[in-house]
Amino acid sequence: MKLRNHRAANRNDDSSPTPQLKWWKESLYVLGFYLAYSLVRNRFGSASVDSIEAFNNAVQIIDIEKTLGIFNEAIIQSWFLGVPLLLRVLNIFYGSFHFVVTASVLIWLAWRHPRDYPTWRNTIMIATGLALVGFALFPLMPPRLLCDCAYGAGPIAASTGLPMFVDTLAVHGGLWSFNTSTMASISNQYAAMPSLHFAWALWCALVLVPRVRHRSARVLAALYPVLTLVTVVITGNHYWLDALGGALIVAIGWFLGSKLAAAMQKDPVRADTVPAESLPTATSGTASPSDFPG
16 A cells, blocks of 8 residues: 555656556557567568678678778687687577567566656667668678678688688577578578667666666666677677667667657557546655665
């Protein structure tokens, strides 16, 4: 009862409507969006994407990075090639945390901060949609495929003087592999610009850092996109500019997502909200804010 009164008091401190989230509806939104994303991203797979176009786009990215003096992904990867256990751990991190952490943060945000949830839900959905546009318009061969391997550039890359990378997932393994017939037929290995791994990790940090209570949790949240960035470079999955593209779509997603959330808040029916004045007022004996996590 005290917790309920405390929440009611907090809601009455703000005249804006408080979202009354329907779990089944939000789950359907997210699940439907992710299924649509997966379908669009993998509809034709790498086998139907022109590898020459993907390679030429990679050369463009590399030329830009050379101009900026940041084309050092091969050098950084070489520092860790002698530590196979670490590479396997990074492959597992790359293949699993991307989904698990993002979904967990989304659920936590809806549960603990429902007022902020619409903005950040819109943010990640818009950012992901923009990523799909990037994948379709700019198929990009990632660094790990600048090798003599399936879907890779092979001798062409070497003949142009580009460094050879190692596909750490193929060599050291992880929880899954692109080399299986199923994954090879449906996955799009040229979906690299922008880096959705970095975009989702950055989104998680932006959600968590201002809202988690403990300092250690804030530090871990802030380090998460950094670790993701290091991982995608060491494993050869992305260039630095891919990560910059990921940050850009998150910024655009937040700008558009916050505008959309604000517009929806003006319509209680569409936003599933109730006016603050209709909520019960706090009674005596309400717990103080210091009794609860921030």
